[in-house]
Amino acid sequence: MLESYVKKILCSRVYDVAVETPIHAAPFLSERLGNTVLLKREDLQPVFSFKIRGAYNKLAQLTDEQRACGVVTASAGNHAQGLALAARHMGVKATIVMPRTTPEIKVKAVRARGAKVVLHGDAFDEALAYSQKLVDEKGLVYIHPYDDPDTIAGQGTVAMEILRQHHGALDAIFVPVGGGGLIAGIAAYVKYLRPDIKVIGVEPDESNCLQAALAAGKRVTLSQVGLFADGVAVAQVGKHTFEVCRHYVDEVITVSTDEMCAAIKDIYDDTRSICEPAGCLGVAGIKKYVEREGCTGKVMIAIDSGANVNFDRLRHVAERAEIGEKREALLAVTIPEKPGSFKAFCQAIGKRAITEFNYRFHTNAEAHIFVGVQTHPEHDPREALVARLQEDFPVLDLTDNELAKLHIRHMVGGHADKVTDEVVYRFEFPERPGALFNFLNKLGGRWNISMFHYRNHGAAYGRVVVGLQVPEADRAKVPEALESIGYAYWDETDNPAYALYLG
Structure with missing residues (x-):
């Protein structure tokens, strides 16, 4: 081999x-x-x-008859650009099927290199199926992005x-x-x-x-x-x-x-x-x-x-x-709701730099603060910081908590005392018109939405956290309803970050 x-x-x-x-x-x-x-x-x-290497080499191995038929592939990324450039160089007509969720910058890059772009489906699998259909209907030659x-x-x-x-x-x-x-x-x-x-x-x-x-x-x-x-x-x-x-x-x-x-x-x-x-x-x-x-x-x-x-x-x-470099810790710290508490907390932090500080009044007895603190993986690891703070305060380390990093840090604002029977789910939404309507339509108004937070960071998908008011007797029905929507999701109802700041 x-x-x-x-x-x-x-x-x-x-x-x-x-x-x-x-x-x-x-x-x-x-x-x-x-x-x-x-x-x-x-x-x-x-x-x-x-990706230009494999795409061009595959085109170069085709017969003249095959190249005359034109080529097609499904891709939302680098293979699409590589094949488009390779095809233009060899004078071959190329069709690239891309999901409708593909960012505009990538669509423009493929078109700029001379390929015909067909936007089809909301996910790669749908684009792939359509590209295979074009092979059958138009006799195009399929150029696989890797498995060839x-x-x-x-x-x-x-x-x-x-x-x-x-x-x-x-x-x-x-x-x-x-x-x-x-x-x-x-x-x-x-x-x-x-x-x-x-x-x-x-x-x-x-x-x-x-x-x-x-x-x-x-x-x-x-x-x-x-x-x-x-x-x-x-x-x-x-x-x-x-x-x-x-x-x-x-x-x-x-x-x-x-x-x-x-x-x-x-x-x-x-x-x-x-x-x-x-x-x-x-x-x-x-x-x-x-x-x-x-x-x-x-x-x-x-x-x-x-x-x-x-x-x-x-x-x-x-x-x-x-965080990835282990130079920042995200912590939930509970301090007494009384004068001097912030000063005592800052003294416990010492000379470490505070990168983020979020606070909202909770009860007359205690306050929950969401704080980011600079650390060092060797000289001042976060484990040592947490151990030091725990001598004086209840501390929860949220550095590895996705819900906290994606949403909670942007939502710290207090509890909703009148919200009952709340369950919380985190989703990845495709970035396309109608994504939210599709979510609401398939959910069918069955349960009241009690919380909603959305973030996008330039990707083909958005991050969403949703609170639903679901009576205990209906809890088993939720996963089936969410599966029908077709978006990736995670149950965050028992996430401690949610319980501390929003539950």
Whole structure:
């Protein structure tokens, strides 16, 4: 298997449109981690992503008759731009089916590169089904974003460049994983020529389809996929890609949204470039690996795989980066409702900087404050801060509480004493006209909405928390009603942050 892929990689035609990207040092991150961290700058490709390699190589392998038919794919991201540019260069008509929820910046980028854009459906699966329909009806040739040997070989040229460019010791390559095309190509080439080098995949913990497949020994379909790193939001790893990965990928590490935001900041600090959430996974994986292994003096390369980030999303990234770096703690602290309490709390905090402070009168006896405090992972960890404060006050650590980070910190305003039988759910809404009406219509006015908070951070989806007044006898009916709406949701009724500030 490896030999056939290596031959395909060596014969891949990618450099008509793709460029050989450099490997750059990350000096600040290297010094902090005590290891040499290098970045393979795929964000410097003409479409700001490695996807141009696989798309062009696949087109180059088609016959003249196939290219004359035109090509089609379904994509809301980097593959769409890569295929559009590749097709324009080769004079091939390309149709890209994109979900209607795709941000306008990405739609414009695909059209600007000469492809015909068809907006269909609210999710990728609907766009994919329609693209397959166009194959049947119009005889177009489908170009898969990752699950095709020629696409895998095109992506594998990244590994060919790494081994040619880097001549010293190399301990591991950390690769972002979505459907698996990039890591399959890299693993095939590296393990054939340098089996001593570890190939480590990195996935968001909300879309770990390769990790789940390796654990099960077969491809599995995730029941739910997180969308923050939309470039790798894939429910099932590819068939061809899994056959390579199951044998030649050393391990898969998963990282949180906060850890991705911190990695975006790390890359910016060292390169002054801003990558997308999927693009920073390699760096996030290196940091987690070093923390777990306690290793020093190693040489590790992260694939900086893309820079197609919406500007508006940077608000969310900046908000979460310090938490991901373990330099901020979010705490719920209960203090007596009496003169001098704030002063006593500030004395307990000491010289630490307060990043956020929210307060609302609760009762005559006590006050609940929502506070952000600067910490340091080594010199002043949040665990030590919490332990110190707990000597004087009841403290709840909310740093890892998604409801608190996404919504509560923006909603602190007091309890609703007259609201009874309230249940609370957190949703991800698709960003499209009619999303709220669809929610209300399918809910059918069955239960009163007692609370509603919405946030968007430049993504194709919005964050929503909803309170419903549901009598105890009706509680079992709620999940069925919410399933019919079709939006991802989480039950937050027992979340302590809600109980403290809003319940």
